[in-house]
Amino acid sequence: MTSPEITDAELSALNAALCDALNPLASAMRARATGLPEDRMWDADPVEVSLSVLSTWKVVDAQVKRLTAIAAKTAGSYGASYEQMGGAWGITRQGARKKWPEAMDRSAPAEGEASIIELFGGTAELTRDASAGGWRWTGRGADGTCGPESDSATCHATKEEAAAHAGAFLRDHVADSD
Template sequence: MEKTKDDPDFWNDINTLRDPAYTEFDPDDLVGLHDILKETVDGLASLISVRNQAYRRDGQEPPVGVAISGDYQLAVLHVLRQVDRVVQEQAANAAKIAGHQGASYPKLGAAWGITRQSARLKWPDAVPARGQQTHEPIPLAYAGGTAAIHHDSDADAWWYIADGADGRHEECEPVHTTSTDATAAATAFLIAHTKRGVSGL
């Protein structure tokens, strides 16, 4: 069963890369994607096409044959340029997030259908160099209390800061080897410092 936000290990699970990360498309799904994209591009091209705008000013719907005119296809090409720009921006963002969560350049390249060398050239900042990786704090709520799991880059170790439901506060030293160990320690602290009658189970 997949974890929910109520589970103490939810954020640790979110920050753990699954392998494989995806399944291949069914051919019918790709046909559907093609149809959706074509419909969207045609709609935008019709909007900016000077020829179609002229028809609409005359109170007419552009005839179907307009779509084969060279100037209309130039409008299509212009739309596709914008689509490509958006795709490239989204791809760069996805690659950076995946890379900072532990995905390697071979994995990024495989997802995009290119070699790892090409992936490194395409997204040079996606995968942090060893020793420069950054980790977002992992929030934790359990047994009525809250905590945040942090990584100390200098010590290359994990630590936590926690507030129990009974008001007890703790900030440990960076002594945990993994985020899982730090999360387990923070969870134990929160369980030990619940209000009477409060349980995380």
């Protein structure tokens, strides 16, 4: 897989979305640092304001790196190679191995064995149900909710399908940020 091209329009929309997401965080961080109300963030020395924005981008950068590592580990858990991950990131296999050393679990279970998914602060276990000829999952979201919630008789045809349902459950049951 090669890195996808991004159009100028997509890049412009991405930049706008990132700035829209950054502004409230920058305002809140600056307010905490200065004691000024958030709505007065821009009423200060331009150097101080631009340094506040820079420090906020550092926070965003750290979160992007964390989420990137999670995505690489998820890809590795589904069987992606370092060569494939490097191709997606536009680096070599060796570069991907160095960037995400934990992305591939060398002790990964065989295709028919149970495995654990950790996403969004929750965990799910995928198990093969030989009697039903498919895969089942059970999980606990970061908010404490256990699943599957209703139809525990659901059996998925493939491990990947069960993992997708488990991942969607974990995504929907993140811990409250309050």
